[in-house]
Amino acid sequence: MPQSARYAYPDAIVSTAWLADNLADPSLRIFDCTTYLRYETGTGRPYRVENGREDYDRGHIPGSAYLDLQGELSDPSSRYNFMMPEAEDLAARFARKGVGDGTRVILYARKSPQWATRIWWMLRSIGFDDAAVLDGGFDLWEAEGRPTETAETRYEPATLAARPRAGLFVGKDEVKNAIGDGATCTINALAPDLHQGDNPRYGRPGRVPGSVNVPAAALVDAGALTFKSPEEAAELFQSVGADKSKSILLYCGGGIAATLDAFLLHQLGYANIAVYDASMSEWAKDETLPIERG
Known part of the structure; x- marks a missing residue:
């Protein structure tokens, strides 16, 4: 096993303890990114996409808003699910959700961090680098007995200029x-x-x-x-x-x-x-x- 390996960008992974200590930071924009794939047979499609809004409404990390990956952040004209929109379009969508210069984005999901890493990679592709994934996501947060709330959070719209990175x-x-x-x-x-x-x-x-x-x-x-x-x-x-x-x-x-x-x-x-x-x-x-x- 490699002994010298390390994570080069530790600020892009935050712990539940860190987030609990920083919930009151006004620069944070915390998002539940959960989506579910309901696997089906005999339908001609590999799965049915279901957003995680119902789970968000039942309880989420205090101060967090919800991001619907398929419904809000994907190209609606594509025949495939979850396809990237154009960079400027995507930046505008994130800005409407409150992501902009001077904000720090924390992304979490339920059952798998892949929904948070997807949105992290999308943000990186449009040049936004101040985002992090919550290690363990909501599942660990809840298992540790940390507080939750049911009230919806909506951040004020922000300004976000796209600075696309080619090739991601x-x-x-x-x-x-x-x-x-x-x-x-x-x-x-x-x-x-x-x-x-x-x-x-x-x-x-x-x-x-x-x-x-x-x-x-x-x-x-x-x-x-x-x-x-x-x-x-x-x-x-x-x-x-x-x-x-x-x-x-x-x-x-x-x-x-x-x-x-x-x-x-x-x-x-x-x-x-x-x-x-x-x-x-x-x-x-x-x-x-x-x-x-x-």
């Missing part, structure tokens, strides 16, 4: 062109059964040829839902050949789980990281794109 999100062409390229490591963040092709959830079962598997769930402690240690995360990525000298392409089912991998790779100091936004929701249904199993 890519499409199928970039992924296809990287097949067989030894300078690129393509990582699938889905569960092993999906990677191996034992589960046809997204259409044609299988994976992008040559891609390796680091499931997002393997990067999180199953009990506390906190991120694995830097040493554990580094070992997982290094074990599949994800060297820092390579460009890293990440995909999953719809660009969500891949951002958890991306977030920790960024924390580990990897420089060239991109998420395939449509992921297997597109790739598995496009017969012109290669796929492999086993």
